[in-house]
Amino acid sequence: MSVDTHPDYEGRDPLVSLEDVxxxxxxxxxxxxxxxxxxxxxxxGVDLDIFEQDVVALVGESGCGKTTLGKTTIGLQRPTGGxxxxxxxxxxxxxxxxxxxxxxxxDIRSSLQIIHQDPGSSLNPNRRVMKILEAPLKRxxxxxxxxxxxxxxxxxxxxxxxxxxxxxxxxxxxQLSGGEKQRVALVRALLMDPDLILxxxxxxxxxxxxxxxxxxxxxxxxxxxDTSFVFVSxxxxxxxxxxAHSGGRIGVMYLGELVEIGPAxxxxxxxxxPYTKVLRWATPDxxxxxxxxxxxxxxxxxxxxxKNPPPGCRFHTRCPEARxxxxxxxxxxxxxxxxxxxxxxxxxxxxxxxxxxxxTDDENEADQLYSEADD
Amino acid sequence: xxxxxxxxESGEMYSASETIIELRNTEVVFDMSRGVSRVLDNVDLxxxxxxxxxxxxxxxxxxxMLASAMLDAVVDPGILSGQITYYPDDGDPVNVLGLSDEExxxxxxxxxxxxxxxxxxxxxxxxxxxxxxxxTLEAHEYDREEGMERAHELLSDLYLDPERVLESxxxxxxxGMRQRALIALSVVLEPDLxxxxxxxAALDLLMQRSILSLLEGLKEKYDLTMVFxxxxxxxVAELANRMAVMYAFELVEKGSTDEIxxxxxxxxxxxxxxxxxxxxxxxSEMTSIExxxxxxxxxxxxxxxxxxxxxxxEQCVAEAPDFHDVSSSxxxxxxxxxxxxxxxxxxxxxxxxPEEGEAR
Numbered sequence: 001m002s003v004d005t006h007p008d009y010e011g012r013d014p015l016v017s018l019e020d021v022x023x024x025x026x027x028x029x030x031x032x033x034x035x036x037x038x039x040x041x042x043x044x045g046v047d048l049d050i051f052e053q054d055v056v057a058l059v060g061e062s063g064c065g066k067t068t069l070g071k072t073t074i075g076l077q078r079p080t081g082g083x084x085x086x087x088x089x090x091x092x093x094x095x096x097x098x099x100x101x102x103x104x105x106x107d108i109r110s111s112l113q114i115i116h117q118d119p120g121s122s123l124n125p126n127r128r129v130m131k132i133l134e135a136p137l138k139r140x141x142x143x144x145x146x147x148x149x150x151x152x153x154x155x156x157x158x159x160x161x162x163x164x165x166x167x168x169x170x171x172x173x174x175q176l177s178g179g180e181k182q183r184v185a186l187v188r189a190l191l192m193d194p195d196l197i198l199x200x201x202x203x204x205x206x207x208x209x210x211x212x213x214x215x216x217x218x219x220x221x222x223x224x225x226d227t228s229f230v231f232v233s234x235x236x237x238x239x240x241x242x243x244a245h246s247g248g249r250i251g252v253m254y255l256g257e258l259v260e261i262g263p264a265x266x267x268x269x270x271x272x273x274p275y276t277k278v279l280r281w282a283t284p285d286x287x288x289x290x291x292x293x294x295x296x297x298x299x300x301x302x303x304x305x306x307k308n309p310p311p312g313c314r315f316h317t318r319c320p321e322a323r324x325x326x327x328x329x330x331x332x333x334x335x336x337x338x339x340x341x342x343x344x345x346x347x348x349x350x351x352x353x354x355x356x357x358x359x360t361d362d363e364n365e366a367d368q369l370y371s372e373a374d375d
Numbered sequence: 376x377x378x379x380x381x382x383x384e385s386g387e388m389y390s391a392s393e394t395i396i397e398l399r400n401t402e403v404v405f406d407m408s409r410g411v412s413r414v415l416d417n418v419d420l421x422x423x424x425x426x427x428x429x430x431x432x433x434x435x436x437x438x439x440m441l442a443s444a445m446l447d448a449v450v451d452p453g454i455l456s457g458q459i460t461y462y463p464d465d466g467d468p469v470n471v472l473g474l475s476d477e478e479x480x481x482x483x484x485x486x487x488x489x490x491x492x493x494x495x496x497x498x499x500x501x502x503x504x505x506x507x508x509x510x511t512l513e514a515h516e517y518d519r520e521e522g523m524e525r526a527h528e529l530l531s532d533l534y535l536d537p538e539r540v541l542e543s544x545x546x547x548x549x550x551g552m553r554q555r556a557l558i559a560l561s562v563v564l565e566p567d568l569x570x571x572x573x574x575x576a577a578l579d580l581l582m583q584r585s586i587l588s589l590l591e592g593l594k595e596k597y598d599l600t601m602v603f604x605x606x607x608x609x610x611v612a613e614l615a616n617r618m619a620v621m622y623a624f625e626l627v628e629k630g631s632t633d634e635i636x637x638x639x640x641x642x643x644x645x646x647x648x649x650x651x652x653x654x655x656x657x658x659s660e661m662t663s664i665e666x667x668x669x670x671x672x673x674x675x676x677x678x679x680x681x682x683x684x685x686x687x688x689e690q691c692v693a694e695a696p697d698f699h700d701v702s703s704s705x706x707x708x709x710x711x712x713x714x715x716x717x718x719x720x721x722x723x724x725x726x727x728x729p730e731e732g733e734a735r
Contacts, residue, residue, distance in 0.1 A: 061579045061581055061582070062550065062578070062579045062582075177667065178434075207433045207434055207606060208433070208607060208608065208647070208650065208651055209433060209646070209647055209650040209651075209664045210663060211650075211652060211663075212650050212651075212652060212663045213663035215652075216663070234579040234580055235580055235652075236580070236654065237651075237653055237654050240652070240654060241652045268654055278581060279580070279581060280654070281584065282580045282581040282584040282585075283580060283584075283654055284584065284607075284609035284610045284612065284613050285653055285654055295588060296581070296584065296585040296588055298581075298585075300534070301534050301551070301581075301582065301585040302534075302549060302551060302552060303549070
């Protein structure tokens, strides 16, 4: 496990590449309602490259689109705009059979795997662990003999610390603890020998004391099997643990946009975007007499409706640093330093932001409590 | 009704406060086909007026049972025994376990109120938020107009738009808004004590922290005592004055938050602190706790933590430790508490000054 070293991305071809990806969901209002359907803009204009043996942790509040972006990355969610490609092959062209397909969709599908948040509901309760884990091998490697198959399942169970494997293989999911279920889900993903695994809040449902253990296990396996991970979490400290240990990056999402991305330790120790600083505030630490009595460093504590994201910079309605210009213009990506990008005007010392007046909130707003502390 | 005081918990810091609720030898037992399951084992605890007590434990450590016990709300066929005494602001001490159903109904909500995890299942999905407030006020024969005024104020204290929220149905609110509306509802009858069981667990961190800072304001304004039950030690450490740590259905350590964080004396508490991912800890030194928590039917003899404890010896296997005083405001149930700090060093230095001022 290399700490504090960032893999050199220069000159490497990305494993999965997202370009200007957009995922919009239409929410129809009813059978006989023919008005314009409402559009939820779950992901908007995201560019992201994931390399081999790379780790990207996506953090943000619930509803910020991090899971949708994760699913788009592994080809489970079709983007409504932009493109997603795997080793240069557009995933959805491969699926639709458009153009020259160099890598068949079947291969892409098995190379990109997922571990769900709730291990309990992602395992069939009526099947024993062996049966659950054999299923993907039967489907994708049908030439494998039954004996080999069972052997591989057992050796993988042993690999993730479920010993004796024979005992665990004979159990039903309800006979496993939360941590053990999550390990089974991890084995199921690994059996496909994937290039990239999406771990969607894979440790959030576990007890605090078990999270580190599970993350350590995933890191060990990452090294052993050369797998890349997209790790989705709302918890910055878990994201940091996982990304920093593997020399990976943290990407911060807000209302469908990637507002800051960079090497894990840089995001933690030198956050640039005001929203990242808010997340940093929200992460409890064990400092006695810490910042507990502080008011939340946002002007509103509720996230705006993603159906109707604010114009300009989407964070301007809550941002403690917001100025007039943030309501009118959308900030581009500024490169702070190598591999560290931020979408905020404050990165540009000569931007008109600095001469723009501060936004003052309506007096009647429920958040007037905060404006007292603000002036 | 109060029995003899086994341990006097009052430290200097809290000398002004008095006890609001007192638990002695509190036990909850379930008779199961596999054997007797003791899910709360001999708990002694004083909760002081005006404090915020954080109760910390892993899932299945009995912490929710402790909350239910305080309100005599243990579900059948659980059997609750022991002594639970509530000391109202004015008037005589109340023996909670000896109350009639009607008296108990009044005690809950009016004196002691409770917020559960997952607001969605606490609200009636077919009733507007306003309906919940009205129903609660009427059921307890409170003045409706005055009560609704209080509801408005409470909601705006919690950064909600009162008009909009009251007109909404529960499913129309986001998770964080729903949970805050539920907190407002639980305080509308002006209870003295608010017991919260994982009130923020299903929410994301920013909302959790925001609610925490709002709770602190609420406590000051309405003069509340709070019990905050959670598995998330760092979260509650930000809020609580005092903490109680549960392991295997009993309390193993209690003390002021500062003492627990800086000088935890139980090996379990120290291991728990070390296993918590932390933004300020060096990466290499986070460790998990070996082994797993025991089954309630089959709790180890002696000290229940001994199979996982690096300090365990024959004594720990043979007999259960009593509480030892680390200081006047810090007790621990461990024979080897004096050696715990050396055997299980903390992996982060505990700075005494706040270091997050730059967040804004």
